[in-house]
Amino acid sequence: MTFSPIIIGTMRWGIWGANHSEKEVQKLIETSMEEGLYTFDHADIYGDYTTEKLFGDALSQMKINREEVQLISKCGIEMPCENRNYKIKSYNYSKEHIMNSVEKSLENLQTDYLDLLLLHRPSPLMNPLEIGEAFDELREQKKVRHFGVSNFSTSQFELINDAFPLITNQVEISINHTDAFYDGTLDQLMRKGLQPMAWSVLGNYFSKESEQNSKIRLVLGELCKKYNVDENQLLLAFVLKHPSKILPVIGTSRWEMIRRFKKSLDINLEREDWFKLLEASQGKEVN
C-alpha cells in the first residue's frame, strides 16, 4: 500500500477548528489532489463525531473516483459529547464497538471501504484476540483493506500484531516531541519494513511561548534563509529527514498551506543542520 508522501489530516476542518463549509472542504480536497496528496486522515470522534460526514458530503459531490483517494479512520475512543451518551471518556475495543464504529465511518464518509483503520489509543483492557477477530471479519467483508494502531508502545504494537498483521503506528513526532527517535517506536517499524505516520509535526512551536521554542526560532531563522523556505516547511523537513520514511499527517485547515507543505519534500536538510535543530530542541548539544 503506497500512501501519499504527506497525509492530509482533517481533525481541524470541522467544528474542532476552522468550521469549514462543504465548499471550503472541497477546495482543500481539490488542492490536495492537485498536489498529488491523496491520503486523508480521519477519526470517528473528530468534530464530536461530525467531521467524517462533512468530508463525505463534500467528496461525494466531487468528480473523484473512490480509488483515487485513500481514507484512513480510527476507532476506539468513546467521547462524551452532544452526539453520544457516554458518561465518561473511555476506550472500547470490543468486537462490537469496532464493527459499529467502522460501519458509522463508512456511512459518514459515504464509501464502501476504508483503506486503513487505526486503533486510536491503546487500552489497558484491549484483548488482541477479540481485536483480531474484528479485523478478520472487516477484511473478509471488504470493509477495511489494512489495519494499524496509533499511539501504541512497541510492546502494545507486538501484542496486536501477533493476532493480526499491522501496517503502521501513527504517533506524535515533532521538534518538540522526539520520544519516538529513542524509545524504539521507529526502530521497530523500520525492522519490519513499515512506515510510521506522525501527527502534530509542528509540535507546539506556533502555539506556545517557551524557552525551547525561542531557541528553536533562532536556528529556524538562520536555516530558513539558507534553504529559502519558511518555518513550517523546515519543521516538516526535520521530521521527513528520519530514515524510517515517516509519513507526516499535516493538520492545516488552509489550502494554501497544503501547497507550501508539499515543497518540504524538496528540502534536502543537511545532517548538521538537522542536529542544530535537535540541539535547539534539547537545549544542549548531543552527548
Ligand SMILES: NC(=O)c1ccc[n+]([C@@H]2O[C@H](COP(=O)([O-])OP(=O)(O)OC[C@H]3O[C@@H](n4cnc5c(N)ncnc54)[C@H](OP(=O)(O)O)[C@@H]3O)[C@@H](O)[C@H]2O)c1
Ligand atoms: N493519531 C492521533 O492520536 C492524532 C492526534 C492528533 C492529530 N492527529 C492527526 O494529525 C493531524 C495533524 O495534527 P495537528 O493539527 O495537531 O498538527 P499540526 O499540523 O502540527 O498543527 C496544525 C495547526 O497548526 C496551525 N499552524 C500551522 N502553521 C502555523 C503558523 N505558521 N502559525 C500559526 N499556526 C499555524 C494550523 O493552523 P491553520 O489551520 O490555520 O494552518 C493548525 O491549527 C490531524 O488533522 C489528525 O488527522 C492524530
